[in-house]
Amino acid sequence: MFDSLKDKLQSVFSGLGKRGTLNEADVNAALREVRLALLDADVALPVVKTFMDNIREKAVGAAVLKSVRPDQQVIKIVNDGLVDMLGGESKPLIVDVAPPAVILMAGLQGSGKTTTAGKLALHLQSKKRKKVMLASLDLTRPAAREQLRALSEQAEAGILPESDTETTLQLAKRALKSAQLQGYDVLILDTAGRLAIDEALMAELREIKAAVNPHETLLVADSLTGQDAVRTAEAFHEAVSVTGIVLTRLDGDARGGAALSMTQVTGCPIKLVGVGEKLDALEAFDPARMAGRILDMGDVVALVEKAAEAIEEEEAMRMAERMASGKFDMNDFLTQLRQLQKMGGLGGLLGMLPGLGKMQKQIAAAGVDDKMIKRQEAIILSMNKRERVQVGLLNASRRKRIAAGSGTTVQDVNKLVKQYQDMARMMKKMGTKSGAAAMKAMLGGGAGGLGGGGMPTAEQMQQLSQQMGKSGNPLGNIQGGKMPGGLNPFGGGGLPGLGGFPGRKK
Amino acid sequence: MSWLKKLTSGLRKSSEKVTQNLSSLSRLFGKEKIDATSLEELEDALIMADIGVSAAIDIVAALKGHKWQGEVTPDAFRQVLAEHLTEILTPVEKPLAISEDHQPHVFLMVGVNGSGKTTTTGKLAARFQKSGKSVMLAAADTFRAAAIEQLTGWGLRTDTPVISGERGSDAAALAYRAIEEAQKNNIDILIVDTAGRLQNRQELMDELAKIIRVMRKLIPDAPHSSLLVLDGTVGQNALAQVKAFQVCADLTGLIITKLDGSAKGGVVVALAREFGLPVHLIGVGEGAEDLQAFTAKEFATALVGLDPEIDLA
Numbered sequence: 001m002f003d004s005l006k007d008k009l010q011s012v013f014s015g016l017g018k019r020g021t022l023n024e025a026d027v028n029a030a031l032r033e034v035r036l037a038l039l040d041a042d043v044a045l046p047v048v049k050t051f052m053d054n055i056r057e058k059a060v061g062a063a064v065l066k067s068v069r070p071d072q073q074v075i076k077i078v079n080d081g082l083v084d085m086l087g088g089e090s091k092p093l094i095v096d097v098a099p100p101a102v103i104l105m106a107g108l109q110g111s112g113k114t115t116t117a118g119k120l121a122l123h124l125q126s127k128k129r130k131k132v133m134l135a136s137l138d139l140t141r142p143a144a145r146e147q148l149r150a151l152s153e154q155a156e157a158g159i160l161p162e163s164d165t166e167t168t169l170q171l172a173k174r175a176l177k178s179a180q181l182q183g184y185d186v187l188i189l190d191t192a193g194r195l196a197i198d199e200a201l202m203a204e205l206r207e208i209k210a211a212v213n214p215h216e217t218l219l220v221a222d223s224l225t226g227q228d229a230v231r232t233a234e235a236f237h238e239a240v241s242v243t244g245i246v247l248t249r250l251d252g253d254a255r256g257g258a259a260l261s262m263t264q265v266t267g268c269p270i271k272l273v274g275v276g277e278k279l280d281a282l283e284a285f286d287p288a289r290m291a292g293r294i295l296d297m298g299d300v301v302a303l304v305e306k307a308a309e310a311i312e313e314e315e316a317m318r319m320a321e322r323m324a325s326g327k328f329d330m331n332d333f334l335t336q337l338r339q340l341q342k343m344g345g346l347g348g349l350l351g352m353l354p355g356l357g358k359m360q361k362q363i364a365a366a367g368v369d370d371k372m373i374k375r376q377e378a379i380i381l382s383m384n385k386r387e388r389v390q391v392g393l394l395n396a397s398r399r400k401r402i403a404a405g406s407g408t409t410v411q412d413v414n415k416l417v418k419q420y421q422d423m424a425r426m427m428k429k430m431g432t433k434s435g436a437a438a439m440k441a442m443l444g445g446g447a448g449g450l451g452g453g454g455m456p457t458a459e460q461m462q463q464l465s466q467q468m469g470k471s472g473n474p475l476g477n478i479q480g481g482k483m484p485g486g487l488n489p490f491g492g493g494g495l496p497g498l499g500g501f502p503g504r505k506k
Numbered sequence: 507m508s509w510l511k512k513l514t515s516g517l518r519k520s521s522e523k524v525t526q527n528l529s530s531l532s533r534l535f536g537k538e539k540i541d542a543t544s545l546e547e548l549e550d551a552l553i554m555a556d557i558g559v560s561a562a563i564d565i566v567a568a569l570k571g572h573k574w575q576g577e578v579t580p581d582a583f584r585q586v587l588a589e590h591l592t593e594i595l596t597p598v599e600k601p602l603a604i605s606e607d608h609q610p611h612v613f614l615m616v617g618v619n620g621s622g623k624t625t626t627t628g629k630l631a632a633r634f635q636k637s638g639k640s641v642m643l644a645a646a647d648t649f650r651a652a653a654i655e656q657l658t659g660w661g662l663r664t665d666t667p668v669i670s671g672e673r674g675s676d677a678a679a680l681a682y683r684a685i686e687e688a689q690k691n692n693i694d695i696l697i698v699d700t701a702g703r704l705q706n707r708q709e710l711m712d713e714l715a716k717i718i719r720v721m722r723k724l725i726p727d728a729p730h731s732s733l734l735v736l737d738g739t740v741g742q743n744a745l746a747q748v749k750a751f752q753v754c755a756d757l758t759g760l761i762i763t764k765l766d767g768s769a770k771g772g773v774v775v776a777l778a779r780e781f782g783l784p785v786h787l788i789g790v791g792e793g794a795e796d797l798q799a800f801t802a803k804e805f806a807t808a809l810v811g812l813d814p815e816i817d818l819a
Contacts, residue, residue, distance in 0.1 A: 142659030148652075227769075
């Protein structure tokens with residue numbers, strides 16, 4: 001129902017040859033498409049208008065760089081404008097203060113406050129080495145307190161003991177006192193969901209804020225939100241002076257225009273984003289990535305980064321050496337499978353690629369799913385040490401034993417062995433110089449180029465895809481050619497970035 | 507306060523953007539035609555209600571062709587707009603019906619995280635209890651922390667038995683057991699609450715399909731009602747949600763929640779045009795009685811900010 005903005009802009013400018021500068025008529029035509037794209041991404045209309053005015057000024061008369069087409073130039077201007085409006089660089093959470101640092105969570109019902117509070121506790125404990133206490137001030141929703149308590153256990157954070165006799169305000173005060181007494185570094189206060197127009201509840205929120213004087217007042221908002229995002233953000237900001245926004249459910253396929261609306265009306269940065277149901281699925285906000293998402297340019301940067309993160313450097317070096325020497329055994333295969341799982345499985349990975357979201361179903365239909373990876377892992381784990389290194393040992397009776405041990409069939413084991421052999425052959429090829437060069441180019445050139453803040457040009461994207469295709473990574477083989485033809489935008493090589501790449505971004 | 511007043515007051519209290527925008531059309535009063543600027547403003551107003559760009563363009567085009575009789579006053583204009591929206595929404599206005607032939611009549615509640623499935627399940631239980639049916643709930647959200655406790659809380663509040671299992675247990679197995687229990691106890695209505703899932707997470711959608719598959723082992727035509735619970739504040743992603751859930755959960759209808767806030771739920775108009783799925787109920791508050799039948803005329807009236815007392819022709 002909505003062609004990508006890139007295609008539309010290309011057609012707007014298709015009649016034009018290369019020109020020195022962008023003239024007003026071209027820009028207006030292009031910006032009409034941009035406007036529609038932003039509205040379709042749920043950016044609030046008043047925000048779109050402000051944005052368009054800014055952009056028009058910048059775009060008209062802008063010199064078109066050599067070697068860049070006018071549509072690319074416009075995308076670049078729009079993208080930079082979006083990044084700028086989304087807050088430029090990402091801003092960290094203020095927690096390094098005289099303890100306890102107090103974080104107040106607020107938002108509409110169902111925006112994800114309680115889950116985010118749990119995630120934040122885990123994040124601060126494990127990454128920032130803070131001692132965190134959680135406290136639920138939600139006396140409205142049934143079992144909200146139980147939910148927070150369960151999350152505190154998962155995050156191994158402290159929790160304020162409940163009480164049925166206190167008001168939310170009394171609870172907040174008691175939470176602060178006990179966090180102080182027990183030497184917590186951070187106190188996270190979860191509050192009940194409330195409508196921005198509910199004056200009584202907004203007044204309560206103001207009272208809580210006044211009583212605990214938080215260092216951060218975070219508005220938790222759903223990235224699926226529509227035009228209402230402006231009104232909600234405005235109302236909360238007016239009532240309790242929000243210091244930052246947490247955008248949840250960014251693992252969905254909404255384009256997330258609400259992000260732009262809310263930063264614009266509050267002037268507050270988005271500090272964190274929720275990207276999954278698991279407790280560790282909380283990330284720092286990246287304006288550049290968000291801009292790409294709103295403009296529907298895919299999340300290639302995220303993918304490259306995630307790949308780099310999941311693959312520990314040492315592991316990668318070891319793998320690279322083994323590949324180069326043509327050695328690749330079942331242990332290596334297992335490592336690959338586990339890395340894939342770490343990256344959120346096939347589902348998480350596909351969701352990040354432009355235009356691939358819709359394909360997930362087809363891929364699932366072709367029998368490639370996360371369960372298959374689990375099964376393969378089980379098969380390898382059912383082999384003994386010698387078998388894992390010397391795959392040749394696997395005769396019929398061993399295979400039968402392995403199938404029984406892993407709860408699979410001998411056919412499954414055979415399939416895995418076949419895939420392993422294909423992969424080992426591929427690894428040998430990659431050991432050659434040209435293979436290594438392609439990989440290096442992909443990580444160095446690709447990641448550096450994309451992460452450098454600019455928008456990847458169409459050429460860059462294509463290059464990247466080609467390199468990804470060429471690198472012939474193992475997943476392509478795992479899928480064993482079962483993927484329907486033409487499904488894979490990266491050529492025959494399978495999904496990008498999954499192999500044990502030597503070295504990461506410098 | 508009547509629910510319509512509640513709905514309308516919610517829509518009015520915070521931002522009267524639609525209304526405001528429409529009253530800024532005042533410059534055309536006295537004229538018998540509407541000029542281009544006013545129509546553009548109307549389009550903006552519709553977009554700001556989450557109706558979506560393409561629906562907004564079509565509606566504006568339709569209004570452009572309207573033959574005005576005499577002066578165009580703001581209320582007259584709104585009325586024509588409301589009538590037009592009513593026309594779009596009327597085909598999806600269908601009350602939630604249960605068939606006496608099913609024992610139990612099985613409801614399946616699906617939706618993305620935080621849309622209000624569990625709360626709506628509780629409210630539905632209260633509603634059916636009141637009408638004298640025997641109701642049973644199944645806490646098949648075995649993923650979210652304390653989701654089971656939340657539904658159990660509603661069970662206590664509404665005096666409804668709740669079938670639940672361990673957190674992290676298999677949701678499909680639980681749904682199966684709930685049907686067995688409901689059959690054994692001659693329950694009229696079984697409502698199965700499921701975990702929230704984003705529609706682009708294929709593995710979670712597969713899990714939902716499995717729940718249905720397993721339920722059908724006991725009752726081949728279950729679920730008799732497969733309801734998508736949609737957050738009224740959602741934007742254009744609602745279209746993607748309906749599309750995906752329709753594929754894997756054979757939706758029979760929609761429930762729109764959280765319409766007591768400042769969001770207008772205009773996306774319902776886009777959904778009606780695109781899918782034509784029945785909209786059964788709307789949620790306009792936190793109380794058990796705040797789940798109300800959806801009526802096209804009243805929704806349209808509230809959406810354009812007309813006084814509910816004014817009767818549409």
